[in-house]
Amino acid sequence: MDRGDDGRRPVTEDNWRTQRLELDDQTLREWDATVLAVGEDGIVLDRSAFYPGGGGQPPDHGVLLWGGVQTAIVGARKGDDLYLIPAEGDLVPAAGTAVSGAIADDRRTALMRTHSGLHVLCGVVFRDYGSLVTGGNMEPFSARMDFDLPELPDGFRTAVEEACNAEIVAGRPIAVRVLPRDDAFAIPDIIRTATNLVPPEVKEVRIVDIVGLDQQADGGTHVASTAAIGRIEVVKIENKGKGFRRLRIKITD
Numbered sequence: 001m002d003r004g005d006d007g008r009r010p011v012t013e014d015n016w017r018t019q020r021l022e023l024d025d026q027t028l029r030e031w032d033a034t035v036l037a038v039g040e041d042g043i044v045l046d047r048s049a050f051y052p053g054g055g056g057q058p059p060d061h062g063v064l065l066w067g068g069v070q071t072a073i074v075g076a077r078k079g080d081d082l083y084l085i086p087a088e089g090d091l092v093p094a095a096g097t098a099v100s101g102a103i104a105d106d107r108r109t110a111l112m113r114t115h116s117g118l119h120v121l122c123g124v125v126f127r128d129y130g131s132l133v134t135g136g137n138m139e140p141f142s143a144r145m146d147f148d149l150p151e152l153p154d155g156f157r158t159a160v161e162e163a164c165n166a167e168i169v170a171g172r173p174i175a176v177r178v179l180p181r182d183d184a185f186a187i188p189d190i191i192r193t194a195t196n197l198v199p200p201e202v203k204e205v206r207i208v209d210i211v212g213l214d215q216q217a218d219g220g221t222h223v224a225s226t227a228a229i230g231r232i233e234v235v236k237i238e239n240k241g242k243g244f245r246r247l248r249i250k251i252t253d
């Protein structure tokens with residue numbers, strides 16, 4: 001579920017010079033790097049664990065430390081490179097500078113719990129009602145997801161909330177693996193969104209697997225087990241017309 005910021009065809013990452021550490025290790029919070037470039041678009045590092053946003057998950061915040069200076073990172077921009085956006089007015093390191101990167105842990109951990117909670121919600125609604133997702137987004141501990149759901153069954157809200165929390169209590173492992181495109185699309189129902197958003201030029205697909213409940217092509221960051229999500233509360237269901245329902249959830253401890 002990834003689109004370029006300007007709504008055009010998804011930006012491919014193939015030519016990004018930054019090695020994305022968070023795709024392999026979602027628990028990483030600090031690392032060393034070198035600045036490759038800096039300019040109006042932002043700062044380009046050779047390696048980074050900042051999640052740049054996508055799939056409804058907003059970008060990470062954090063800092064770069066260099067020569068006794070701290071540069072706050074408040075977002076990311078995807079273009080021909082992966083640009084980290086410094087806070088307005090902060091000093092920025094020149095190209096070639098060695099830096100230490102650190103992610104704002106509370107925010108990232110909250111987003112990982114929330115994102116995994118959305119996958120549980122998506123898995124439960126698809127399994128129990130056969131509905132596909134048409135959109136979603138999140139902030140730390142609150143999120144919304146839209147479903148193609150013409151009829152709202154009686155007791156839907158309570159049933160979904162209870163089913164989601166049963167999956168959390170079950171403590172299902174959440175595994176991430178990368179598959180060749182054809183192998184990935186051979187997995188039934190791997191695309192849970194109403195429209196397939198994986199760009200045709202993407203040769204390898206990252207799969208997020210809530211073992212026994214839900215498998216999806218996904219680029220976001222997740223906790224290692226549903227048990228780490230917390231509790232899911234369905235706070236509201238909105239009728240978005242044309243048979244679409246918006247579920248608003250919050251994640252609590």
Ligand SMILES: [Zn+2]
Pocket residue numbers: 001055115119218219220
């Ligand atoms: Zn996702």
